[in-house]
Every structure is written in C-alpha cells, then in structure tokens.
Amino acid sequence: MPNAIRRPLTLRDVSDACGVSEMTVSRVLRKSGDVSQATRERVLAAAKELGYVPNQIAGSLASQRVNLVAVIIPSLGNMVFPEVLHGINQAFEETPLQPVVGVTDYMPEKEERVLYEMLSWRPSGVIIAGLEHSDATRAMLHNAGIPVVEIMDVDGTPVDAMVGISHRQAGRDMAKAILKEGYERIGFLGTKMPLDHRARKRFEGFTEGLAKAGIEIEDRAFYSGGSALAKGREMTADMLARSPDLDFLYYSNDMIGAGGLLHLLDAGVDIPGEIGIAGFNGVELLDGLPRQLATTDACRNEIGTAAAQIILNRLSDEPDTDAASVITMAPTLSLGDTLRRRTRG
Incomplete structure (x- = not known):
C-alpha cells in the first residue's frame, strides 16, 4: 500500500474532465457568473466523480494547508467516540496539529457533506470512522x-491507512466463549445493521461462530437510535416475552446490554445461571453496575492514538517509510459476572 501523499486535484483536472475552461469551472464551484444549467451540471458531475473539493483558503494562503486534522465520526452520543477523540488529542498534544470534529449520524450522504466542507479548508490529514463510504466520499478521500x-x-480495504479491530473476529470470539460455557438458546439485540457496519460485521462473525457448533440464533431484535439504557430494558422485556426459554442474550453494545441487565435484575432473574448476557465496547462508565457485564474492549483510546501517529509520521520532514499503514488491534474479551463458568472435572 503506497505511503506517498498524492497530489491534490486542481481546477485544471476538473476542466480537462468536463471539457470547459478553468474559469468556467471556478464560476460553477463558486456559484457565481453566468453559466448555463447544462454546463453547470456537467462541471458538478465531473467534480463529484473526481472527488475534487474547492480550496476555501483565500489569497496568499491558497497553496498552504492549515494545522487542522479532520476527524469524522458517526456520533457523539455514543460513549465510544469520545474515547477515540481523547487518544487523537493526546497524540497531537505537543504538536501544532489540532483535531476538528465532524459528525455524520451514520448517514452516507451526510458523511459526504461533512467531508466536502472539511476538505475545502485544506486540512493536513483526515481520520474517518469506518471503511464503507459512498463513491463520492471515496473519491474525495x-x-x-x-x-x-x-x-x-x-x-x-482502506483508501490509504487503517487502524482498528476485526469486528467479525470479535463476534466469533464471543460466540466461542458463550458456547464454551454451555449456553445454547441465544438471542441477539442490536442496532439496525445497514447503518452500523461494524455492528453488522460482529453479528456476522457471531452467527458464523454459532453455526460451526450447529446452533442458530433463536430470536433477534434491532432498533434505530442511540445506545440507551431504556431501550435495552424495553428490548429485553419484549424478547423474553416472545422467547421465554432463551438462556443467553448478546447485545451489540454495552449500553443496551446494561439496560438488559437492569431489567433482568429487577425481574429477579438469576444472572448468569438462568440467563447469561454480554455486550460490546468495554465502556468504563458501566463499572459501577451491580454486575460486571461480559464484554469486549474495542481498544478505542489506542485506535485514536495510533491513527494520529500515522498522520504525524506522514507529515514529518523525515517520515518512517517502513511504518505500518494497517494496524490491527487485539481486543480483550472479559467474562465479567454475567457469563457463567461451568465446573470442570
């Protein structure tokens, strides 16, 4: 995977692609001047296909970049991403670089808009959550x-560099841990998969791990919205009303898992004897729960730090060309107090 920084696109590239002058391209992109609708549409289509973003830095600054790094994440309401931002900020602490955050709400079209606006100010780098993007976003990146x-x-496959965990492997590892302790009637509760690709991959890995042992998920529930305790309570109650014989519930994140835990404790259910439960993310905020939730630590702070270090290395006067551009973290699976351990003779 090449480490060299590519030449940024210019007006000339767009001009060549759509067959009009650079002045006409400039007028269209600045939304000024008398340009026909057909020409305007041709210019905008070419710019979008190329991934061209106009430079908003005026005058003498036009050939420079600002000491900002665009950080694009899906949510600030999720406890996951503030920890990622903390890692990024720590890595940039003693440098001129500053992270600037944009939020996409898991919507591809909003990700396009956020990235477009951020790139127009010519940041020094981009850190963006996830590998799934629209064609326009990938072209811009x-x-x-x-x-x-x-x-x-x-x-x-990344556009350039990537840092993270294998969510499919995390799902397979949790399935293995659950099966090892003798659970067989399993329900899954999580976010709607088309919007949250990482949750989808964990679900795929989880179901694959169960299938190898000849077990299928007996019930499942998906929702749109934040990772709320109240939603976890509600979903858990509904699922057990439908499927009272379930002996394990796997949640796509810790927050709804914590809500499920509180519902089960209120109902007097024996955890983990009667029902075991597990979440994902290893959210420190939940350490004060009556039971320690079984979960997987997703290395959030470490991911942010490593991503920022890649940016710093690439921008240094003497970059380490041997430095890894693909970094796979090893998450830790904790059984907590909600996944039983069978006695072995």
Whole structure:
C-alpha cells in the first residue's frame, strides 16, 4: 500500500474532465457568473466523480494547508467516540496539529457533506470512522492529497491507512466463549445493521461462530437510535416475552446490554445461571453496575492514538517509510459476572 501523499486535484483536472475552461469551472464551484444549467451540471458531475473539493483558503494562503486534522465520526452520543477523540488529542498534544470534529449520524450522504466542507479548508490529514463510504466520499478521500486514516475497523480495504479491530473476529470470539460455557438458546439485540457496519460485521462473525457448533440464533431484535439504557430494558422485556426459554442474550453494545441487565435484575432473574448476557465496547462508565457485564474492549483510546501517529509520521520532514499503514488491534474479551463458568472435572 503506497505511503506517498498524492497530489491534490486542481481546477485544471476538473476542466480537462468536463471539457470547459478553468474559469468556467471556478464560476460553477463558486456559484457565481453566468453559466448555463447544462454546463453547470456537467462541471458538478465531473467534480463529484473526481472527488475534487474547492480550496476555501483565500489569497496568499491558497497553496498552504492549515494545522487542522479532520476527524469524522458517526456520533457523539455514543460513549465510544469520545474515547477515540481523547487518544487523537493526546497524540497531537505537543504538536501544532489540532483535531476538528465532524459528525455524520451514520448517514452516507451526510458523511459526504461533512467531508466536502472539511476538505475545502485544506486540512493536513483526515481520520474517518469506518471503511464503507459512498463513491463520492471515496473519491474525495483518494484525491485529497493528504494522509487519510480510516479507523475502528480492519475488515475491508482502506483508501490509504487503517487502524482498528476485526469486528467479525470479535463476534466469533464471543460466540466461542458463550458456547464454551454451555449456553445454547441465544438471542441477539442490536442496532439496525445497514447503518452500523461494524455492528453488522460482529453479528456476522457471531452467527458464523454459532453455526460451526450447529446452533442458530433463536430470536433477534434491532432498533434505530442511540445506545440507551431504556431501550435495552424495553428490548429485553419484549424478547423474553416472545422467547421465554432463551438462556443467553448478546447485545451489540454495552449500553443496551446494561439496560438488559437492569431489567433482568429487577425481574429477579438469576444472572448468569438462568440467563447469561454480554455486550460490546468495554465502556468504563458501566463499572459501577451491580454486575460486571461480559464484554469486549474495542481498544478505542489506542485506535485514536495510533491513527494520529500515522498522520504525524506522514507529515514529518523525515517520515518512517517502513511504518505500518494497517494496524490491527487485539481486543480483550472479559467474562465479567454475567457469563457463567461451568465446573470442570
């Protein structure tokens, strides 16, 4: 995978692609001047296909970049991403670089808009969550001419560099741990998969791990919205009303898992004897729960730090060309107090 920073696209590239003058391209992109609708559409289509983003830095600054790194994440309401930002900020602490955050709400079209606006100010690098993007977003990332690090996931092919964990492997590992302790009637509760690709990959790995032992998920529930305790309570109650014989519940994140735990404790259910439960993320905030939730630590702070270090290396006067551009973290699976251990003779 090449480590060289690509040349950023220019007006000339767009001009050549659509067959009009650079002045006409400039007028269209600045939304000024008298340009026909057909020409305007042709210019905008060419710019989008190329991934060209106009430079908002005026005058003498036009050939320079600012000491900002665009950090694009899906949510600030999720406890996961503030820890990633903490790692990024720590790595940049003694440098001129500053992270600037944009939020996409897991929507590809919003990710396009956020990235477009951020690139127009010519940041020194981009750190962006996930590997799944629209064609327009991938084109912008590919042709930005700056270091790009995709984070949180390594189950796919990056535009440039990536740092994260294998979510499919995390799902397989949890399935293995559950089966080892003798659970067989399993329910899954999580976010809607089309929006959260990493949750989808964990689900795929989880079901694959169960299938190898001849076990299928007996019930499942998905929702849209934040990772809320109340939602976890509600989903757990509904699932057990439908499927009272379940002996294990796997949640796509710790917050709804904590809600499920509180519902089960209120109902007097024996955890983990009667029902075992597990989540994902290893959220420190939940350490004060009555029971320690079985979970997987997703290395959030470490991912942020490593991504920032890749940016710093690429921008240094003497970059280490042997430095890894693909970094796979090893998450820790903790059984906590909610996944039983069978007595072995």
